[in-house]
Amino acid sequence: EAQVTQNPRYLITVTGKKLTVTCSQNMNHEYMSWYRQDPGLGLRQIYYSMNVEVTDKGDVPEGYKVSRKEKRNFPLILESPSPNQTSLYFCATSYEGRTDTQYFGPGTRLTVL
Amino acid sequence: GEDVEQSLFLSVREGDSSVINCTYTDSSSTYLYWYKQEPGAGLQLLTYIFSNMDMKQDQRLTVLLNKKDKHLSLRIADTQTGDSAIYFCAVGFSGGYNKLIFGAGTRLAVHP
Numbered sequence: 001e002a003q004v005t006q007n008p009r010y011l012i013t014v015t016g017k018k019l020t021v022t023c024s025q026n027m028n029h030e031y032m033s034w035y036r037q038d039p040g041l042g043l044r045q046i047y048y049s050m051n052v053e054v055t056d057k058g059d060v061p062e063g064y065k066v067s068r069k070e071k072r073n074f075p076l077i078l079e080s081p082s083p084n085q086t087s088l089y090f091c092a093t094s095y096e097g098r099t100d101t102q103y104f105g106p107g108t109r110l111t112v113l
Numbered sequence: 114g115e116d117v118e119q120s121l122f123l124s125v126r127e128g129d130s131s132v133i134n135c136t137y138t139d140s141s142s143t144y145l146y147w148y149k150q151e152p153g154a155g156l157q158l159l160t161y162i163f164s165n166m167d168m169k170q171d172q173r174l175t176v177l178l179n180k181k182d183k184h185l186s187l188r189i190a191d192t193q194t195g196d197s198a199i200y201f202c203a204v205g206f207s208g209g210y211n212k213l214i215f216g217a218g219t220r221l222a223v224h225p
Contacts, residue, residue, distance in 0.1 A: 042216050043156075105155060
């Protein structure tokens, strides 16, 4: 079964405490990306990766880092979280970057106090 | 950059048709999508339309595209309470590794 998993699904943390949200897919997709969803703003892309060791900034990359050491995993790293990073985060994957085959993970709700 | 706009809220009676509208700015968009997000869940791709099409029908869903006006709509026939969700319009572009540009989402409330 095609799957995109994210962990954790829910996280409450405090300002400045480093955290990592993991994303894993079993479809051998080259392309993976992270979005954040905020009320009234829809989803905005944070970072994307076209393949292993190839990453690039999306529209809202400030305060985030990513890495792509393996094809199946694309973790999102917040080195020093701040309250304005409280949001719902989605990982997405697709075959060759095609948006008509894009799969979304279940989401991670992050609260930074 | 690309801008995608939707009205934020729509309320309909069960059994009626729902029409959710979306406008976008970039005429070079290639694919136009509708996603559904139920409470506490991720995004589910409902349907999509290529930019060279005017209409696509899939069971209770009808997508209409007016390229001249850059207007996309999703019609849900015989709306049910299970259709209550947030519906996102998104546009994608050909020619490489695509990101989707999303609208803010329309919350559809279906009442008896």
